[in-house]
Amino acid sequence: MASTIRVRATSSGETTEVQTLIQHPMDSGFVKDAKGEVIPPHFIQQLTFEHDGKTVFSADWGGAVAKDPYVKFAFKGGNKGDDLKISWVDNKGASDSTTAKIQ
Amino acid sequence: MNRPSETVDATRRMIVKGTAVLALIGFAGIRFGWSPAFAAANGKYPEDAFKQKSSEDAIKALYGKAAEASDKVKLDAPEIAENGAVVPIGVSTALADVTSISILVADNPNALAASYKIPAGTIPNVASRLKMAKTSNVIAVVEAGGKLYSATKEVKVTVGGCGG
Numbered sequence: 001m002a003s004t005i006r007v008r009a010t011s012s013g014e015t016t017e018v019q020t021l022i023q024h025p026m027d028s029g030f031v032k033d034a035k036g037e038v039i040p041p042h043f044i045q046q047l048t049f050e051h052d053g054k055t056v057f058s059a060d061w062g063g064a065v066a067k068d069p070y071v072k073f074a075f076k077g078g079n080k081g082d083d084l085k086i087s088w089v090d091n092k093g094a095s096d097s098t099t100a101k102i103q
Numbered sequence: 104m105n106r107p108s109e110t111v112d113a114t115r116r117m118i119v120k121g122t123a124v125l126a127l128i129g130f131a132g133i134r135f136g137w138s139p140a141f142a143a144a145n146g147k148y149p150e151d152a153f154k155q156k157s158s159e160d161a162i163k164a165l166y167g168k169a170a171e172a173s174d175k176v177k178l179d180a181p182e183i184a185e186n187g188a189v190v191p192i193g194v195s196t197a198l199a200d201v202t203s204i205s206i207l208v209a210d211n212p213n214a215l216a217a218s219y220k221i222p223a224g225t226i227p228n229v230a231s232r233l234k235m236a237k238t239s240n241v242i243a244v245v246e247a248g249g250k251l252y253s254a255t256k257e258v259k260v261t262v263g264g265c266g267g
Binding site: 015026028030045046055056057058059060062063064065066067069070071072073074075076077 | 146149189211215219220221222224225226228229230231232235
């Protein structure tokens, strides 16, 4: 199955800029469907980025993060061709991970 | 089925155990200071902080203290968000020794939206997209050198992100 995670990590030599887009409904649990029934909460709770065996960035998310979440950050270090591992886990215990090459 | 006397015994044992555990937690708290007990300091998901309704309570649950306003925290948010379902919010700061950045939407059902950990070597500049139920103050909290700094900006929402 195709990964839910799309990453673009670009090294400028000194820093690596990371942009990530994840496919996820991010249901907050406050929205009702067309029948007026509450859509149960279903959202990513934790998102982690690892480079060279070290966590370079991690996110704790609530239901207020928008659907198909996007996040951008940058860290010092990282060379072209290095691996960047991204993983998430949601409130139902589902998870996904991928490894991207820094460009 | 338990006979009543056994139930009483079991309950008593549980109470004794509970007290012992509480005492241990108390000791640990005193020994290491309270900060490790707060979710922002370890890798655990801060469930409690995300359940708080007000931004003050959420910050308290996350960090154990209140934030002071600072012009060193830069909150990049639109004046008007046409679509509350996708509001781009960026936070950056010139402060040194940043360990975490959190974003709260004061008038959402649960104020805390996202909390990011910034390890040493990661640049304190994060952009992501949030949902906003209605026009509200957005609060960025930066933890730097063990202190909390915040910036607040009102974002007007024309179409809410929560509700049909």
